[in-house]
Amino acid sequence: MTNDIDQKGFYVSTKHTLTTMKFYDVDNFRMEGFNHQNAIFGLGIEQKTRAEGPTPYFAVDFEPSFGIDLKFTCLRIEIVDALSCDAEGSPIP
Numbered sequence: 001m002t003n004d005i006d007q008k009g010f011y012v013s014t015k016h017t018l019t020t021m022k023f024y025d026v027d028n029f030r031m032e033g034f035n036h037q038n039a040i041f042g043l044g045i046e047q048k049t050r051a052e053g054p055t056p057y058f059a060v061d062f063e064p065s066f067g068i069d070l071k072f073t074c075l076r077i078e079i080v081d082a083l084s085c086d087a088e089g090s091p092i093p
Helices: none
Strands: 017-024 027-032 039-048 057-066 069-074 076-084
């Protein structure tokens, strides 16, 4: 997202990317509000450490816009694929 405003008063988004991610060794899984759309407003990933158990680990938070509210921890995250897309989310050849 940029600091520019479009004609409708919304921030201008650039560099649209369709990303496939894989999460390993998921724990503390909590999901609420699953529905037909499951749009998210944001994705938060924070690396953390702990005194006991495997460390570092990641706290993952899918911030809901409409539908799914998802939080969990995991030990590893892999970016499987990343495709450049247009503003509607269609991959650019």
